Amino acid sequence: MGRKSRESRRVRVGVKPPQAFTGPGSGRAVVVATIAWMIPGCGHFWLGRHQKGIVFLIALPVMFAIGLGFEGRLFSFEASQPLALLAAIAEFGNGLPYLIAVGCGIGEGRVVAETFEYGNTFVIVSGLLNMLVCLDAYDVALGRK
Amino acid sequence: MESHFFSMLLFAGFVSLVFSVLMKDEPGDQLRLGVTLFISFVGAAVALGWIFFPFPL
Numbered sequence: 276m277g278r279k280s281r282e283s284r285r286v287r288v289g290v291k292p293p294q295a296f297t298g299p300g301s302g303r304a305v306v307v308a309t310i311a312w313m314i315p316g317c318g319h320f321w322l323g324r325h326q327k328g329i330v331f332l333i334a335l336p337v338m339f340a341i342g343l344g345f346e347g348r349l350f351s352f353e354a355s356q357p358l359a360l361l362a363a364i365a366e367f368g369n370g371l372p373y374l375i376a377v378g379c380g381i382g383e384g385r386v387v388a389e390t391f392e393y394g395n396t397f398v399i400v401s402g403l404l405n406m407l408v409c410l411d412a413y414d415v416a417l418g419r420k
Numbered sequence: 421m422e423s424h425f426f427s428m429l430l431f432a433g434f435v436s437l438v439f440s441v442l443m444k445d446e447p448g449d450q451l452r453l454g455v456t457l458f459i460s461f462v463g464a465a466v467a468l469g470w471i472f473f474p475f476p477l
Contacts, residue, residue, distance in 0.1 A: 330441045338434045393427045
């Protein structure tokens with residue numbers, strides 16, 4: 276039994292092929308990935324994958340908000356604390372929600388809260404998941420998927 | 421609402437949702453993978469809890 280081709284898979288699932296870019300493919304893909312980082316799900320929206328875009332647009336910011344609601348902390352970029360630096364990099368993956376939260380001064384975190392560590396986990400993992408979403412949007416823009 | 425178990429369920433739900441939508445294109449496949457991942461997350465967490473139960477804090 277042979278494996279089904281990528282094109283036949285697109286036909287079977289009714290997925291539109293990636294948009295044809297007139298410029299260098301990698302440049303456009305970087306733009307799509309940047310938009311996907313800034314607003315979770317919008318990269319997939321731009322590429323015509325509306326169902327995926329809606330899910331990411333709702334799920335990732337909600338997960339980030341739940342993390343902040345659980346009194347998780349938005350770590351700052353301190354090179355002297357490597358683990359905090361890693362957490363800050365992961366949280367930065369949330370994009371615009373992260374920037375808005377930092378700008379509004381939200382995310383101080385309350386260490387003594389029972390849900391503090393859960394909040395940190397939610398915020399960090401939502402950022403990491405958005406990074407995966409960005410990479411997926413990049414691959415779709417390049418026509419790999 | 422603020423129980424450890426509920427927080428774990430919520431986390432597993434979100435991660436399963438995002439991974440299933442990311443990895444599959446058809447809604448049926450997404451649902452199957454999402455449910456499988458969710459059950460795996462919760463099952464693994466419960467199993468680990470029982471494994472560590474005999475050990476003191």
